[in-house]
Amino acid sequence: MTDQTNATGFDWDGPAFQSQMKKRRRSQIRLKLLGLGAIAIAFLMLMLLIGSLISTGYQAFTQTHLKIEVFLDPEHVDPENPARGNYRQILTDTMKVQFPEVADDRAALRRLTSILSNGAQFTIRDRVVANPGLIGETVQFNVPVSDDYDQLNKGLIDPETPEAHRRLKDDEIANFELLKDRGVVTKPLNTALLTNADSRFPELAGLKGALVGSFYALLTCFLLSFPLGIGAALYLEEFAPRNRFSDLIEININNLAAVPSVVFGLLALAVFLGWFGMPRSAPFVGGMTLALMTLPTIIIATRAALKAVPPSIREAALGVGASKQQVVFGHVLPLAMPGILTGTIIGLAQALGETAPLLLIGMNAFITSAPSTPFDSATALPTQIFIWADSPERGFVSRTSAAILVLLTFLITMNALAIFMRQKFERKW
Amino acid sequence: MFDVQKPETAVDQTAIKIAARNVQVFYGNTQAIKDVDVDIQDKTVTSFIGPSGCGKSTFLRCLNRMNDTIDSCRVEGEILLDGQDIYAPRVDPVQLRARVGMVFQKPNPFPKSIYDNVAYGPRIHGMARTKDEIDEVVEKSLRRAALWDEVKDRLDTPGTGLSGGQQQRLCIARAVATRPEVLLMDEPCSALDPIATAQVEELIDELKQRFSVVIVTHSMQQAARVSQKTAFFHLGNLVEYGDTNTIFTNPQDHRTESYITGRIG
Numbered sequence: 134m135t136d137q138t139n140a141t142g143f144d145w146d147g148p149a150f151q152s153q154m155k156k157r158r159r160s161q162i163r164l165k166l167l168g169l170g171a172i173a174i175a176f177l178m179l180m181l182l183i184g185s186l187i188s189t190g191y192q193a194f195t196q197t198h199l200k201i202e203v204f205l206d207p208e209h210v211d212p213e214n215p216a217r218g219n220y221r222q223i224l225t226d227t228m229k230v231q232f233p234e235v236a237d238d239r240a241a242l243r244r245l246t247s248i249l250s251n252g253a254q255f256t257i258r259d260r261v262v263a264n265p266g267l268i269g270e271t272v273q274f275n276v277p278v279s280d281d282y283d284q285l286n287k288g289l290i291d292p293e294t295p296e297a298h299r300r301l302k303d304d305e306i307a308n309f310e311l312l313k314d315r316g317v318v319t320k321p322l323n324t325a326l327l328t329n330a331d332s333r334f335p336e337l338a339g340l341k342g343a344l345v346g347s348f349y350a351l352l353t354c355f356l357l358s359f360p361l362g363i364g365a366a367l368y369l370e371e372f373a374p375r376n377r378f379s380d381l382i383e384i385n386i387n388n389l390a391a392v393p394s395v396v397f398g399l400l401a402l403a404v405f406l407g408w409f410g411m412p413r414s415a416p417f418v419g420g421m422t423l424a425l426m427t428l429p430t431i432i433i434a435t436r437a438a439l440k441a442v443p444p445s446i447r448e449a450a451l452g453v454g455a456s457k458q459q460v461v462f463g464h465v466l467p468l469a470m471p472g473i474l475t476g477t478i479i480g481l482a483q484a485l486g487e488t489a490p491l492l493l494i495g496m497n498a499f500i501t502s503a504p505s506t507p508f509d510s511a512t513a514l515p516t517q518i519f520i521w522a523d524s525p526e527r528g529f530v531s532r533t534s535a536a537i538l539v540l541l542t543f544l545i546t547m548n549a550l551a552i553f554m555r556q557k558f559e560r561k562w
Numbered sequence: 563m564f565d566v567q568k569p570e571t572a573v574d575q576t577a578i579k580i581a582a583r584n585v586q587v588f589y590g591n592t593q594a595i596k597d598v599d600v601d602i603q604d605k606t607v608t609s610f611i612g613p614s615g616c617g618k619s620t621f622l623r624c625l626n627r628m629n630d631t632i633d634s635c636r637v638e639g640e641i642l643l644d645g646q647d648i649y650a651p652r653v654d655p656v657q658l659r660a661r662v663g664m665v666f667q668k669p670n671p672f673p674k675s676i677y678d679n680v681a682y683g684p685r686i687h688g689m690a691r692t693k694d695e696i697d698e699v700v701e702k703s704l705r706r707a708a709l710w711d712e713v714k715d716r717l718d719t720p721g722t723g724l725s726g727g728q729q730q731r732l733c734i735a736r737a738v739a740t741r742p743e744v745l746l747m748d749e750p751c752s753a754l755d756p757i758a759t760a761q762v763e764e765l766i767d768e769l770k771q772r773f774s775v776v777i778v779t780h781s782m783q784q785a786a787r788v789s790q791k792t793a794f795f796h797l798g799n800l801v802e803y804g805d806t807n808t809i810f811t812n813p814q815d816h817r818t819e820s821y822i823t824g825r826i827g
Contacts, residue, residue: 375633445670449733451631453683453740454660463686464672 186541190534196323196336197278197286199249199312203227203257204271212268215261220254221246232308245308250277252337275319277336280528282309286318289527300527326535330503331512331520335528338521340536342503346416346496346511347485353420353507354427354484359477361424362431363466369432370439371461390429397425398490406494413495414510422494423484430483434476438469471558478551482544488515514540579604579744579774580625585639587620587629594620598639598800600793602744607766607775609785609806612795613821618778621795622746625776626662627655643744660687663737667749669729671721671736676713679721679732680704683740699739706772707735708765727758734765745769747777751784763788782822786810794818 144150203223210218228245235241253276260274261267277283281300284290290299292306301309312318329339365386373379401422405411411418442465450460491497497516504511512520518540521533580602587595595617602608610618620629627648629635641648648658660683671679680700684690690699700717704710709731713724721732730750737745747766751759766788769775779785785792786806793803794817802809802818813819 443670445666445668446672447631448628448664448666449670449672449736450682451628452626452659452664452666453686453736454656454658454663455682455686456656459686468673 183541186534186537189531190538191531192287192289193326193528193531193535194323195287195320196325197283198275198319198321199278200273200275200317200319201227201231201249202271203274204230205257205261205268207269210261210268212265215265215268216258218258218261220258220261223257224249224254231312244305248278248282248305248309248312250279250336251334252277252332275321277325278318280335280526283336284527285309286313286320326532327539330501331499331517332501333499333526335524335526335532338529338532340514340517340539342500343512343514343517343536344539345503346419347513349416349504349507349511350419350423350491350496350513351481351485353417354423355477355481357421357424358427358431358480362428362477363435363473365428366432366435366439367461367466370436371457371465386429386432390433393489394426394487395489395493397422398493400425401490402493412508412510414498414500414512415508416496416504416511416513417507418494419491419496419513420507422490423487426487426490427477427480427484430480431473431477434480435469435473438472438476439465441472442468471555474558475551475555478547478554482547482551485547486515486540486544488519491516492519514543577603577606579644580776581640581642581645582621582624583640583642585621585624585637585641587617587624587638588636589632590634594798595624596798600800600803602774602776603791604774605770605772606791607770607777607789608791608793609789610776610778610793610795611780611782611785611821612801614780616795617798618793618795619748621800622748622776622778625744625746626659626664628659628664630655660740661742662744662746663740663742665730665733665737665745665747665750668753669726669733671724671729671732673720673722675718676704676721676724676732677717680735680739683736687740689740703735703739704732706738706769707731708761708768709735725758727754727761730754730758730762731765734762734769738769743773745773745775747775749778749780752780759784782810794821796821 204226206223206226209220209222225242225246228248229236229242232242232245235245253274256276257274260272278286281290285292285301285306286309290301292299296303309318325337325339327339327344328341329337330342332338369379369383369386373382401418405418405421406413446464446468447460450464455463491513496511496513497520498510498512499520500510500512514536518533518536521529521536578601580600582598582600582602585595585598586593598621610622612618623629624637624641625648629637637649643658643662647653648662672682674682677700680703681690681696684696684699690696701710701714704713709728712728713732721729724732730753734745734750750766751762754762763784766775766777770790777785777788789806791804792806792809794801794809794813794815796817802813802815804814809818810822813822
């Protein structure tokens with residue numbers, strides 16, 4: 134029985150079978166490698182994007198500050214009316230104390246004062262207005278330095294380059310180094326990035342206006358598109374008669390979802406601003422425009438979710454004598470809710486990142502205060518990024534990347550929320 | 563040709579719960595049911611048998627107007643429940659379905675608690691208002707469905723967590739809770755194992771004391787076991803209707819005989 138060559142059985146070691154098997158395995162491995170390659174390329178691109186954003190943007194999350202002792206001279210500030218004081222002079226005096234040797238050289242003094250951000254005087258003013266008792270005393274302030282010095286401190290201006298090719302001259306750099314040696318230069322977390330509104334000065338510019346504007350716009354968008362979208366989808370899916378007219382509506386809704394967003398912007402410009410005379414740059418109008426875009430997405434997602442509810446549940450409810458309305462609102466809609474919410478959040482995330490329609494209704498205006506109502510002028514996150522990317526000041530380069538990172542954080546959070554909701558509320562039947 | 567029986571005569575025969583006269587059902591242009599006349603007696607189990615696609619489920623779904631939910635479906639003829647035409651314009655199909663309950667082929671409890679599953683019908687029909695009343699209805703219905711002892715300690719757990727047989731009995735309890743006069747069952751045991759099937763069959767036997775049960779089944783043994791009356795459908799026609807014993811032992815029509823002996827179907 135040692136001879137295992139088989140006359141009738143299959144020859145597993147035969148050359149024909151071996152070569153066929155090898156060929157099959159090779160093609161399988163090829164396919165697998167292609168798939169892996171595709172994923173690797175996609176992943177690499179993503180890493181590249183995020184990497185470049187972080188490498189340029191991380192600098193914007195800190196801001197060079199100067200710790201200075203400021204004597205609030207009653208000569209320059211009237212305790213009766215602290216808001217009207219000459220804070221610029223107070224700052225000049227402060228720098229005079231720091232550098233006594235140039236006290237009489239007005240030009241040199243002006244250049245020294247320009248180390249401080251233009252916003253420093255307002256920081257001091259706000260403190261004094263809030264607490265007029267400080268007048269006449271020496272108070273320590275931590276004020277931002279101007280953009281050029283911030284760049285220098287972050288190593289973005291190279292002192293080795295020829296003097297004519299850089300924005301700061303040798304003596305300015307020397308002065309700043311002197312301040313550094315005295316230990317008054319600090320680099321804390323740049324909270325102004327989130328708490329300030331836009332500014333012409335990068336060191337003062339923040340995203341607050343854009344964040345609040347985006348929030349109002351998304352809120353308006355949600356309040357309009359969520360109930361309208363669910364209502365439309367419910368009617369089309371559950372109540373509308375199936376005829377040519379409802380087919381036409383369905384096709385058009387699907388088409389609407391594919392319309393470029395700039396077209397919605399033009400529509401909003403013509404209708405909301407042109408006919409109805411709504412305010413320009415208002416997040417409310419922005420939200421309405423975004424709602425036009427989100428609506429088809431929500432309708433399509435809702436219809437898909439309603440369709441996915443098993444017919445057996447409808448039959449069960451009808452079988453015990455529930456009316457159509459009771460079936461839809463008591464059983465079908467609750468079961469479809471996770472899907473609807475997921476679709477809505479993804480639609481809103483899309484709306485959050487939408488730029489073109491907002492540009493057309495003027496949400497790319499330069500506005501230095503956060504809106505207090507949805508009807509005030511404001512920017513939104515993507516349009517703020519657009520404005521900053523367009524600004525010539527060096528400091529805005531890193532701030533643009535930082536703003537993109539903030540926007541991406543919100544988008545990722547919203548998508549994570551959508552996934553969480555889907556998993557939490559998903560029901561098995 | 564026999565004259566169509568008048569509704570009054572149907573009422574006179576007190577035992578007749580549902581009388582169908584000359585029923586035709588169309589899906590679009592295809593006719594699924596042709597000229598069906600049948601009298602379903604009260605407090606009796608009537609089974610509909612026949613090969614797949616013969617129209618027995620379609621006819622069953624006419625009895626509580628479930629076919630209304632299918633757009634292309636059209637029903638002609640008369641179906642009388644206690645002498646009243648259920649397809650008359652003044653009849654509300656929603657209310658009708660509370661009087662003629664239904665249990666489906668696949669157990670389909672709502673994804674809610676066991677309690678809420680049973681309480682749903684009485685709640686929407688306003689049959690029980692206070693918590694005590696609903697509690698009572700739920701317990702009674704679950705007892706009638708022979709499920710109470712198994713679930714009384716976990717009424718607030720999801721109905722979908724029960725076993726297949728328990729789910730089907732829960733669906734029966736849900737149907738019974740609206741106090742129907744007729745219970746329609748569309749192959750209620752086809753998704754169940756033999757033990758669960760036996761439990762449901764036993765249950766059907768008890769249920770017939772309170773109301774009339776109409777059951778569609780593929781299993782001739784089941785029809786023989788649970789029903790007193792049997793109707794054999796073939797290609798949309800009601801071929802033969804009579805006492806279960808007669809149908810199975812002494813069928814009049816050769817098609818019935820062929821089906822019962824396993825030659826068609």
